Amino acid sequence: MVLREISRSADGALLTLRPRGGGDSVIIERDALRPFLFGKDVERWHIDWQGWWVVFPYLETEAGFKLMPTAQYRDHVTAAKGRREGRRVFAGYPADFPNLEAVYPHLWAYLNTHEAALRGRENGKYRVGREDEWRWYDLARPQSLEASSGRKIVMQLLGRSSQGASDTMGNFFQAGGKGGGAYGVQLLDNALTKYFATLLSSHPADFFIKTSGIVYSGGYYSYADAYIRDLPIPASTSAQRDCLSRLARELTALTGELRGLEVQARDFPDSVSEERRGTGELPELDELGNLAQSAGLPQRLEANKVQEGGESLLGKPGEVTQRVGKGTLTLGAEHARLVREVLAQRRSIGRDELLALRVPERGADVRAYLDTLAGWRTRMAELRGEIGAREAELNDVVYNLYGLTTDERAVVERFLERF
Known part of the structure; x- marks a missing residue:
């Protein structure tokens, strides 16, 4: 269940949201939600989160995330089948583990409003009388919750070039559909996340993926895990890894600043008014x-x-x-x-x-607004130049890691200019 944020309470504990499928706005507890991405929200060095959230009826424990029970099903026992005895579905939960409706009453009210539709999912898998009736409010496939909530690289599944960024917000994401969706790459050693992100974003890696993978209509390539898992990882020194990690941090920051300014320029003149309102200088x-x-x-x-x-x-x-x-x-x-x-x-x-x-x-105030816009454009041009310079530095380091000669680099660059 995916919803888009409209506003939030002063303390940020409650969000007002509108369901993706339309309908009236609802209020849900912030802690009962997780940020949600569509494939188009994942860019090179940047996650353009658009305020979407997914319902998350779980509580984190030392053993990972566990589905929160409800008063109705807390002591529920499934029906016996043949030689298989019935089982208590929340067996092993401590006595003080809270019920969902007690912790998140707003979420519970929203879920109850849509109970019939939720029970009808998966060909009625969660209808009363079925084995899974007790988890009618659960995600259909609650897999990798801990990995999704943790630090990772988020990749677009389809793109004309590698589109990925480091994620520290614990975003969940659309795994398929229009735009190709997105998926996460989590390393066993979190310290190497930024290093690996730079490898994936380099020209040598893009060349490898495009020449060994699948191309779709429109010049889109698949960047699914099936095509990046065989990417050779070159030996590197700690100094080289530190250099690439630094470039990843700088490219992420520069791209974030650029995207922010692009939004402000797009929203001109309202964006200037909002800025002036914040400083008490609104004309x-x-x-x-x-x-x-x-x-x-x-x-x-x-x-x-x-x-x-x-x-x-x-x-x-x-x-x-x-x-x-x-x-x-x-x-x-x-x-x-x-x-x-x-x-x-x-x-x-x-x-x-x-x-x-x-x-x-006043005309003078209009000129001041236009000067602000011109300043944003100047800074955007500077940022694009800085991003280009750091991308070139990144590629140079990775080319050296792979030991490619000048002629071999030229082959890669000519290919990527065409594809």
């Missing part, structure tokens, strides 16, 4: 539609279909008219620049959404 705002004259605008504005019509002859001095198809948008020069930048970032935007944007009233 007077108004809806763009109140500051502009519009006529005949299409329902959706596309960046490549907006033409500058020059200074307006009918409006106030300094106003600019932008033509969109057969429609026009007339507004001050600074606000016209802002509209161009919004379209440059979003590529397209609905007419009503554009006119409802809350923007600074």
Whole structure:
């Protein structure tokens, strides 16, 4: 059961969520959930978690995670079959092990609302009278819970290149479906996690996986465990492993900063307003539609279909008219620049959404907003350069580990330029 966070209580103990399949929002205890990833959320050096959670009715013990019992089934004994005697399903649980409804009443209320659907899973496997009726709220296949909750590398199953990142949040993930899903790689020695992540992200490894694996339509390759398990692991010194681990940390940090700035730029100008609100420097705002004259605008504005019509002859001095198809948008020069930048970032935007944007009233404040956006773009360009430099350093180290010659490196690079 996967749900997306809408908001949370002041102390973070309770989350308000909306089920993935739709329906009313619900409140569930934070500790009864685990962060959840889809395949598309896994990027190179970055996990772009989108606020999805999965229900997790387990309690951690020294022996691992155990399904929490309910009052109804705590003393449940399965029916005997032939020579096999019935068994008490929660035998071995200590007397003070809490019931689910006592610890997580909000989760319990949500589960009860969907009891019929949950019992009907797996062709009715959990219906009353069936052997597994007692675990109707359990995950269908509760495997590797400890591994999923621990430190690991999360890999996209399908991609045009290796897409993976170190995970320290204990994310669970979609194991298949659209986008290929994701899976986790956990090492016996956690200290080597970042080192192995750099090997998987290197050009030599990508070459090996692509030339020994399967290619799908659209130029996508499988990065499933079946194709990375045979990746040769070169001998390395502690200094080389430390170097690659450092590069993994730096690439993760740089990519995280870049993705954050990309989101802020995409959400311009609202993102600048939020930043100014946090510092107490928010200027007077108004809806763009109140500051502009519009006529005949299409329902959706596309960046490549907006033409500058020059200074307006009918409006106030300094106003600019932008033509969109057969429609026009007339507004001050600074606000016209802002509209161009919004379209440059979003590529397209609905007419009503554009006119409802809350923007600074004063031209000077608009210029300050545009300066902030320009600063973000400058920093993004710097970050892309730094990421490229560190990727090159990483590849150089790994090439040396594998002992590839200059000619052999050229073969790998030419292949990856094409594939």
